[in-house]
Amino acid sequence: MSAYALQEADTEVMAAAKPETEPLIAARNVNVFYGDKQALFDICLDVPEKQVTSLIGPSGCGKTTFLRCLNRMNDLIDICRVTGDITIGGKNIYDPDVDVVALRAQVGMVFQKPNPFPKSIFENVAYGLRINGLVDSKGELKDAVERALTQAGLIDEVHDRLEAPGTSLSGGQQQRLCIARAIAVEPKVILMDEPCSALDPIATARIEELIDSLREKFTIIIVTHSMQQAARVSQQTAFFHLGYLVEYGATDTIFTAPSDERTESYITGRIG
Amino acid sequence: MTDIIKASLPGLPRRHAAERRFQLYGKLAITLALGFLVVMIGMIGVSSIGAFTQTQIALSINFDADSLDPDGTLDPATLAQANYGSLVKAALREAFPQVKGRRDMRKLYGLVSSDAEFTLQNKVAENPALVGTTGKFWFVASDDVDQLAKGNIDASLPETSRRISDKELGWVEQLRTSGDVQRVANVSFFTSGDSREPELAGILSAVVGSALSLLVCFVLSFPIGIMAAIYLEEFAPRGRWSDLIEININNLAAVPSIVFGLLGLAILLNTFGLPRSTPLVGGMVLALMTLPTIIIASRASLRAVPPSIREAALAVGASEVQTAFHHVAPLALPGMLTGAIVGMARALGDTAPLLMIGMVAFIVDIPASILEPATALPVQVFLWADSPERAFLEKTSAAIMVLLLFLVLMNLAAVLLRKKYERRF
Amino acid sequence: MDQEHIVKSFDQDLNQIESLIIEMGGLVEAQITDAATALKRRDVELGGKVISGDKRIDALESDIDQAVVRILAQRQPMAQDLRAVVVAPKIASNLERIGDYAKNIAKRTSVLAKTEPIGSSAGTIKRMCALVQDMVKDVLNAYVSRNAETADDVRMRDEEVDQMHNTLFRELLTYMMEDPRAISPCMHLLFIAKNVERMGDHTTSIAEQVHYMVSGEIFDEERPKSDTTSTTFIEPDAAE
Structure with missing residues (x-):
């Protein structure tokens, strides 16, 4: 496909996905390079x-x-270079006056493999609260930790062993602990990078249920390899292919009647 | 039904045979290595046994009040200045009245260690009431008598080819028949410093010297090494400079230790004028030597901390310093400690740099601080091995055993520390 | 899209559903023709064949339902596959209804064979049936070739059937007014005409399913309808 045709396709994608309200996150012409290799091409996306x-x-x-x-998080990779604008709540996060630490306190992240700190369950959740100075007293800290664990649907399973190491939990519980850790600092956005790829179906179902309930308070962006999962948990779906945003729109449409052939090939499991 | 699992696949027996053969080679190699180790340590151990006992001779001493305390005041100052050597000599003359002639007399006096008069002096200082009495006391035998008693001198050889003459043999035999020779545990080996007299030489000053040097070494190299490693691994931008530094650190770890000794001599002693032969300088030189090892080991253990932990910390809004010191460094600490201890164990066994900065001196006194001249265990081994006296042979072996024990203890500490602080992630 | 699935057996499953529907459609077409022929020729034997042939159609419908359930459980189809799988039971159910109507026509044939033929009504019905059978054939072609345009075309052709039904309705009403003895056969013919008209409706429904399956769009515009029988009223004295 020629570059011209692609550009055309991208504008179409944008037009199709115009949300009714002002988007929280807006990406404009985002290009990402790893050294000489370009990994993303002109991504425009409104979340x-x-x-x-x-x-x-x-x-x-x-x-x-x-x-x-x-x-x-790409800042950590020396050879990674990002161009274009990404605004969150109207502020370009790549502006020089943006403190990346403050940004990450507002944009939490949950990773592919559950990665609790090798500390107690309590400490795992309390850490972010403490370093960001979100609590003033021990009591407040305890309340905030319990609130986060409740929101993450973990409190019933761990309330009597908050001092046990986080790594002693099962995989699914660990992942929910990581979610609790992320939501404890009350970010605006939670990024999830294949949060269920290491979990069994039941644990996955719990996380999906959790994501659904977190939607009330947070804006969630989830990367997933499971199309069924994307179809189950999300309202908007973006399909990426070879560094391009091919199609973006309401999840219902993407999974029943996608407009791009590449999307169709990918989600129906054909070679594409 | 036909055989699904074929009993003989072509080449299968050969593969099994190769497997068995390889296991056999492995076992042989380990047995061989262990064998050498056992033989070596066994030989050193056996030859060191003698050093842990000493021979003593009993003499009846007459504390002649006239010569010790002519004024009869029992004044400690007077008592301290009295000639106890003559008392020992008198006792020997009395025990062997048949000995005449100056040369024989001198040989006779040589039966007991030169330490004997100080033993008596101490006893009188402790208990002045001894003056005027007569009593039997045990004295450390000279090294030749000691060696004879331990069977290290073959009496059946012709007189000219052994260190002890027929006459001396006779005297010792006489003492032995009268029950005046005994072998006791050699406590002074562990409680005294070096001496020209093998029967009096002890290891303590070397042990203390080594311990002080290592303390200085640890205090200097551990924090510096860890900080350097954390900076290089967690913060330094990757690039030509960091590569250059990494290569140089690796090279430094391979630099012969004597070069560090020369560096210490040239800079620490000559330029900065630090006191020579002291554990301070020794420790500093050893720290220089250990530093690359600690940095390399620490970087390796930092690298072993999964990146997911760093990401987890960063993602909740921790700064890079917080990430490094709250999460990464604590997880890497056991590895860092192990690296440091292994590096220091190497430093403990190293002689060359210490030779250069003068820790090779003959030090009798036990060092009380890092600023006093001292020697170190491996240097002590070297010094004793260099001494001509037969009795120093077993002392050398004993010193090696002490050194090995020191090393084993350090390695044990490393293992225990790792066990204690190791956390799964 | 001609690309194959990475999982080959998924293609086989989808093909199986497709061939079941084609088989079912073929049978239904034959039933329509046979029922019309039996009516025209007053052939009770052929009518009996049509009645017994309906069992096979019912069996195929349940086969399709089972295949769909299995494929949904096993493959979790997405996009066009999902649409293809979802419309299959609907198409099957429509075909089954068409088959039922054919059977019903055949049943009524045994009664009508015993009475005098009423004008040219049987011929008209045969033409209606031919029209519907043609529509079924075309909609199945559209289904197989994934052609939304053909399906849309079929959907529009139902108007013709409706108009024929209107005409027949009026004609039969007039016959009944003229001669009360004709009421019984006329009533049966009316029901038969209604059946054929319903067949057309089911065919348009299939066409809509095919359209959705191909394009992913659900029809929201009204289809032109010409069935005015619900409001037809003929003055009794008009027959005089």
Whole structure:
């Protein structure tokens, strides 16, 4: 496909996905380079507030790269370079006056493999609250930790062993602990990078249920390899392919009647 | 039904045979290595046994009040200045009245260690009431008598080819028949410093010297090494400079230790004028030597901390310093400690740099601080091995055993520390 | 899209559903023709064949339902596959209804065979049936070739059937007014005409399913309808 045709396709994608309300996150012409290799091409994407947006696409399509642009996790990679604008709540997060630490406190992240700190369950959740100075007293801290664990649907399973190491939990519980850790600092946005890929179906179902309930308070962007999962949990779906945003729109439409042939091939499991 | 699992796949027996053969080679190699180790340590151990006992000779001493305390005041100052050597000599003359002639007399006096008069002096200082009495006391035998008693001198050889003459043999035999020779545990080996007299030489000053040097070494190299490693691994931008530094650190770890000794001599002693032969300088030189090892080991253990932990911390809004010090460094600490201890164990066994900064001196006194001249265990081994006296042979072996024990303890500490602080992630 | 699935057996499953529907459609077409022929020729034997043939159609419908349930459980189809799988039981159910109407026509044939033929009504019905059978054939072609335009075309052709039904309705009403003895056969013919008209409606429904399956769009515009029988009233004295 020629570059011209692609550009045309992208404008179409944007037009189709125009949300009714002002988007919380807006990406404009985002290009990402790893050294000489370009990983993302002119991504334009509006993420509506308090909805779940899923990013799907084959491995290496750039969906995780895009996700990690949103909390500038890519800054950690020396050879990674980002151009274009990403605004969150109207503020370009790549502006020089943006403190990346403050940004990450507002844009939480949950990773592919559950990665609790090798500390107690309590400490795992309390850490972010403490370093960000969100609590003034021990009592307040305890309340906030319990609130986060409740929101993450973990409190019933761990209330009597908050001092047990986080790593002693099962995989699914660990992942929910990581979610609790992320929501404890009350971010605006939660990024999830294939949060269920290491979990069994029951644990996955719990996380999906959790994502659904978190939608009331947070804007969630989830990268997933499971199209069924994207279809189940998200309201908006973006399909990435070879570094391009191919199609973006309401999840219902993407999974029943996608407009791009590449999307169709990918989600129906044909070679594409 | 036909055989699904074929009993003989072509080449299968050969593969099994190769497997068995390889296991056999492995076992042989380990057995061989262990064998050498056992033989070596066994030989050193056996030859060191003698050093842990000493021979003593009993003499009946007459504390002649006239010569010790002519004024009869029992004044400690007077008692301290009295000639106890003559008392020992008198006792020997009395025990062997048949010995005449100056040369024989000198040989006779040589039966007991030169330490004997100080033993008596101490006893009188402790208990002045001894003056005027007569009593039997045990004295450390000279090294030749000691060696004879331990069977290290073959009496059946012709007189000219052994260190002990027929006459001396006779005297010792006489003492032995009268029950005046005994072997006791050699406590002074662990409680005294070096000496020209093998029967009096002890290891303590070397142990203390080594311990002080290592303390200085640890205090200097551990924090510096860890900080350097954390900076290089967690903060330094990757690029030509960091590569250059990394290569140089690796090279430094391979630099022969004597070069560090020369560096210490040239800079620490000559330029900065620090006191020579002291654990301070020794420790500093050893720290220089250990630093690359600690940095390399610490970087390796930092690298072993999964990146997911860093990401987790960063994602909740921790700064990079907080991430490094709250999460990464604590997880890497056991590895860092192990690296430091292994590096220091190497430093403990190193002689060359210490030779250069003068820790090779003959030090009798036990160092009380890092600013006093001292020697170190491996240097002590070297010094004793260099001494001509037969009795220093077993002392050398014993010193090696102490050194090995020191090393084992350090490695044990490393293992225990790792066990204690190791956390799964 | 001609691309194959990475999982080959998924293609086989989808093809199986498709061939079941084609088989079912073929049978239904034959039933329509046979029922019309039996009516025209007053052939009770052929009518009996049509009645017994309906069992096979019912069996195929349940086969399709089972295949769909299995494919949904096993493959979780997406996009065009999902649409293809979802419309299959609807198409099957429509075909089954058409088959039922054909059977019903055949049943009434045994009664009508015993009475005098009423004008040219049987011929008209045969033409209606031919029209519907043509529509079924075309909609199945559209289904197989994934052609939304053909399906849309079929959907529009139902108007013709409706108009024929209107005409027949009026004609039969007039016959009944003229001669009360004709009421019984006329009533049966009316029901038969109604059946054929319903067949047309089911065919348009299939056409809508095919359209959705191909394009992913659900029809919201009203289809032109010409069935005015619900409001037809003929003055009794008009027959005089």
